[in-house]
Amino acid sequence: MGEIEHGDTPGAPGTGRSASGRRVRADAQRNITAVLDAAKAVFAVSGVDAPVREIAARAGVGLGTIYRHFPQRSDLVVAVFQQEVDACADAAPVLAAEYEPDAALARWLRRYTGFIATKRGLAAALHSGDPAFEPLPAYFQQHLVPALGSLLESAAATGAIRADIAPYELLQAVANLCLPADSDHAQRMVDLLIDGLRYGAPGGRAT
Amino acid sequence: MGEIEHGDTPGAPGTGRSASGRRVRADAQRNITAVLDAAKAVFAVSGVDAPVREIAARAGVGLGTIYRHFPQRSDLVVAVFQQEVDACADAAPVLAAEYEPDAALARWLRRYTGFIATKRGLAAALHSGDPAFEPLPAYFQQHLVPALGSLLESAAATGAIRADIAPYELLQAVANLCLPADSDHAQRMVDLLIDGLRYGAPGGRAT
Amino acid sequence: MGEIEHGDTPGAPGTGRSASGRRVRADAQRNITAVLDAAKAVFAVSGVDAPVREIAARAGVGLGTIYRHFPQRSDLVVAVFQQEVDACADAAPVLAAEYEPDAALARWLRRYTGFIATKRGLAAALHSGDPAFEPLPAYFQQHLVPALGSLLESAAATGAIRADIAPYELLQAVANLCLPADSDHAQRMVDLLIDGLRYGAPGGRAT
Amino acid sequence: MGEIEHGDTPGAPGTGRSASGRRVRADAQRNITAVLDAAKAVFAVSGVDAPVREIAARAGVGLGTIYRHFPQRSDLVVAVFQQEVDACADAAPVLAAEYEPDAALARWLRRYTGFIATKRGLAAALHSGDPAFEPLPAYFQQHLVPALGSLLESAAATGAIRADIAPYELLQAVANLCLPADSDHAQRMVDLLIDGLRYGAPGGRAT
DNA sequence: CATGAATGAGGGTTCATTCAT
DNA sequence: GATGAATGAACCCTCATTCAT
Numbered sequence: 001m002g003e004i005e006h007g008d009t010p011g012a013p014g015t016g017r018s019a020s021g022r023r024v025r026a027d028a029q030r031n032i033t034a035v036l037d038a039a040k041a042v043f044a045v046s047g048v049d050a051p052v053r054e055i056a057a058r059a060g061v062g063l064g065t066i067y068r069h070f071p072q073r074s075d076l077v078v079a080v081f082q083q084e085v086d087a088c089a090d091a092a093p094v095l096a097a098e099y100e101p102d103a104a105l106a107r108w109l110r111r112y113t114g115f116i117a118t119k120r121g122l123a124a125a126l127h128s129g130d131p132a133f134e135p136l137p138a139y140f141q142q143h144l145v146p147a148l149g150s151l152l153e154s155a156a157a158t159g160a161i162r163a164d165i166a167p168y169e170l171l172q173a174v175a176n177l178c179l180p181a182d183s184d185h186a187q188r189m190v191d192l193l194i195d196g197l198r199y200g201a202p203g204g205r206a207t
Numbered sequence: 208m209g210e211i212e213h214g215d216t217p218g219a220p221g222t223g224r225s226a227s228g229r230r231v232r233a234d235a236q237r238n239i240t241a242v243l244d245a246a247k248a249v250f251a252v253s254g255v256d257a258p259v260r261e262i263a264a265r266a267g268v269g270l271g272t273i274y275r276h277f278p279q280r281s282d283l284v285v286a287v288f289q290q291e292v293d294a295c296a297d298a299a300p301v302l303a304a305e306y307e308p309d310a311a312l313a314r315w316l317r318r319y320t321g322f323i324a325t326k327r328g329l330a331a332a333l334h335s336g337d338p339a340f341e342p343l344p345a346y347f348q349q350h351l352v353p354a355l356g357s358l359l360e361s362a363a364a365t366g367a368i369r370a371d372i373a374p375y376e377l378l379q380a381v382a383n384l385c386l387p388a389d390s391d392h393a394q395r396m397v398d399l400l401i402d403g404l405r406y407g408a409p410g411g412r413a414t
Numbered sequence: 415m416g417e418i419e420h421g422d423t424p425g426a427p428g429t430g431r432s433a434s435g436r437r438v439r440a441d442a443q444r445n446i447t448a449v450l451d452a453a454k455a456v457f458a459v460s461g462v463d464a465p466v467r468e469i470a471a472r473a474g475v476g477l478g479t480i481y482r483h484f485p486q487r488s489d490l491v492v493a494v495f496q497q498e499v500d501a502c503a504d505a506a507p508v509l510a511a512e513y514e515p516d517a518a519l520a521r522w523l524r525r526y527t528g529f530i531a532t533k534r535g536l537a538a539a540l541h542s543g544d545p546a547f548e549p550l551p552a553y554f555q556q557h558l559v560p561a562l563g564s565l566l567e568s569a570a571a572t573g574a575i576r577a578d579i580a581p582y583e584l585l586q587a588v589a590n591l592c593l594p595a596d597s598d599h600a601q602r603m604v605d606l607l608i609d610g611l612r613y614g615a616p617g618g619r620a621t
Numbered sequence: 622m623g624e625i626e627h628g629d630t631p632g633a634p635g636t637g638r639s640a641s642g643r644r645v646r647a648d649a650q651r652n653i654t655a656v657l658d659a660a661k662a663v664f665a666v667s668g669v670d671a672p673v674r675e676i677a678a679r680a681g682v683g684l685g686t687i688y689r690h691f692p693q694r695s696d697l698v699v700a701v702f703q704q705e706v707d708a709c710a711d712a713a714p715v716l717a718a719e720y721e722p723d724a725a726l727a728r729w730l731r732r733y734t735g736f737i738a739t740k741r742g743l744a745a746a747l748h749s750g751d752p753a754f755e756p757l758p759a760y761f762q763q764h765l766v767p768a769l770g771s772l773l774e775s776a777a778a779t780g781a782i783r784a785d786i787a788p789y790e791l792l793q794a795v796a797n798l799c800l801p802a803d804s805d806h807a808q809r810m811v812d813l814l815i816d817g818l819r820y821g822a823p824g825g826r827a828t
Numbered sequence: 829c830a831t832g833a834a835t836g837a838g839g840g841t842t843c844a845t846t847c848a849t
Numbered sequence: 850g851a852t853g854a855a856t857g858a859a860c861c862c863t864c865a866t867t868c869a870t
Contacts, residue, residue, distance in 0.1 A: 441854075442854060477856080477857065478854090478856055
């Protein structure tokens with residue numbers, strides 16, 4: 001971990017290595033990177049439903065180049081998502097090493113917020129029924145829960161924050177700043193917000 | 208406020224009056240209502256990108272009927288949005304009359320959550336650059352800020368909640384439980400969530 | 415039977431009636447006919463793989479008009495095929511009423527040859543694995559086997575031809591015989607086949 | 622005739638000699654052979670419209686290698702066709718030496734049937750208007766007419782078959798007969814055609 | 829020479845919008 | 850007014866062909 005680009009699945013575009021283990025040509029890798037960067041930018045601006053041509057144009061490559069590396073439109077969405085999840089997860093240990101536990105937590109949540117902020121339209125895609133998106137929530141969870149989990153633990157260990165919030169729930173809550181959730185969960189998060197409101201109120205109570 | 212259907216713009220569909228002030232024929236009004244109801248349901252299920260044809264089918268009317276009353280597809284989105292904003296705003300005084308201030312606030316936030324929950328894809332539309340959607344945020348704000356504002360004021364007056372949260376911010380925060388937000392604001396709400404976390408922490412403080 | 419256009423399936427395009435039994439608008443029917451005619455001509459010239467756009471252009475309609483009536487490209491192929499099968503089958507009783515049995519048989523085989531001659535590329539389509547084409551052989555068989563069967567029976571009853579050839583086999587043989595060749599030659603080969611039939615018939619002659 | 626690989630055009634791939642007369646490198650020749658074999662197999666399975674990439678994969682070579690030797694896709698089709706025509710023509714003298722004239726004829730027609738059976742989609746290609754395919758019928762005729770012609774002559778000389786059928790016509794008839802049908806049936810129809818041939822022959826029998 | 833990455837024209841299909849009926 | 854047929858721009862994707870490595 002540590003580089004901007006890497007994937008969990010060996011051979012995924014962006015890894016610098018093909019599935020066969022053979023070295024990917026330098027120019028191909030450059031294109032993959034350009035496409036992912038362009039897709040990330042375009043998705044952020046126009047949502048994940050943006051035309052592939054728009055991404056190709058911004059990346060400065062032909063349509064076929066995108067389809068070579070991402071045979072389905074959805075593969076591109078998945079790849080961008082995973083790359084950003086990876087980058088975000090990688091930030092956790094870095095911040096933990098640099099800051100006090102609760103500062104590291106707060107900073108990571110900001111970092112994570114930045115990640116989430118570009119996900120316009122992804123929620124709709126996730127609920128579109130397209131099976132290509134089914135693994136995404138699991139990917140999200142598998143990478144970010146441990147990352148946030150250790151930050152939360154450290155902060156709770158110092159007594160800076162309460163200890164009864166599961167990493168997954170907090171991830172979802174912040175994610176929901178962009179992604180629609182099922183009502184139950186939304187409700188819980190509204191309650192948490194209301195807790196936040198009551199904190200510091202004249203009639204509120206501490207501990 | 209008060210009727211099921213009304214708009215801000217004189218002569219908008221749903222008012223019961225045409226721009227010329229002439230009375231809209233009863234069957235035309237029935238069609239408008241059917242279309243709006245159908246659109247609301249379809250948007251909730253398939254998102255705001257659902258084909259117009261699907262709405263026409265569910266409303267039991269022809270395509271032309273929809274386009275007669277809503278010349279652009281976006282007009283339909285706008286109308287549904289406004290109608291739901293109105294209904295939601297109208298709920299505030301009703302709840303205020305029935306419940307204690309902080310209970311009324313909590314209930315209204317739930318009501319509002321239900322409203323927001325059906326907005327899949329709307330955020331993407333709002334940021335699509337289509338000028339038809341430009342007035343929507345203002346409409347949202349003009350109607351819901353006063354509604355929530357009075358609930359917040361009443362609750363703060365009793366000391367049940369802190370007094371330093373602006374209605375608009377809270378609206379956005381809860382909205383974002385489903386819809387993507389711009390970064391600044393998301394950040395503030397993350398901070399609020401963190402406050403919520405700290406509330407009840409061993410090392411937390413009250414007041 | 416008897417009209418140029420009719421289908422086996424109620425509500426199929428070309429019937430003049432929609433599936434709901436409601437009358438199809440006259441202009442729509444005109445377009446359906448134009449599309450079928452254009453498709454028939456284009457298929458004959460360019461094969462069944464011809465672009466839909468080419469058919470639309472020749473029919474003088476928009477692309478959407480074709481897709482309205484034939485939601486899949488293959489539906490158009492199927493419809494043209496069925497229409498021609500129908501027309502061909504309908505010719506059998508007409509010829510039987512006008513000519514002596516073996517003359518009627520020979521003429522019908524020529525008629526059938528003309529039908530087959532326009533099927534360039536259809537065989538490949540039939541073997542393409544596309545499930546849309548699966549019912550075609552059955553349709554072909556259900557309509558043409560009886561048509562040819564009665565002609566064969568009548569001719570065999572007069573002793574003009576041998577009686578041991580099944581209609582289906584003869585249909586296939588002639589179909590295969592005619593596909594890629596020019597008409598003159600196909601005709602000669604049909605004649606040869608007919609010679610083959612006559613060889614060994616009770617009323618046949620040797621040398 | 623006689624070698625496995627040879628073409629009519631000097632310097633065509635498969636000849637073992639380049640246009641300049643220089644010896645083709647052994648590995649290049651190996652590649653050409655592999656490509657032709659792969660193309661033959663792929664055309665038989667997927668038709669002549671199969672993607673070039675599929676052929677490259679099966680041949681175990683890169684796309685560029687194919688295009689080096691066959692600059693146009695159609696060149697590959699032509700080469701495969703010619704190679705198979707050659708192999709088929711070469712079988713005639715071999716069979717003539719081994720069997721009685723009419724047995725040799727019948728066996729060769731079966732051999733020829735096997736050749737034709739792999740030509741799915743070729744007929745459509747031949748009529749596609751692509752000038753690359755224009756010489757094919759002539760090639761077919763120049764090689765197979767003499768091959769079949771001598772077999773027919775020998776058989777007619779013994780009185781086993783009638784003498785009034787031109788080789789070219791019989792080639793076409795059998796070719797067309799075999800394309801789309803399953804083998805068993807095609808074989809029966811070939812038999813019927815042969816019956817047709819025998820009908821009217823000096824040594825034939827009636828009833 | 830061989831490879832396979834890149835290109836982009838072209839094909840099927842959808843759907844907002846117009847307009848004849 | 851209401852209907853839904855017609856239109857065609859725009860989308861996703863494939864694949865023949867070129868050319869950098």
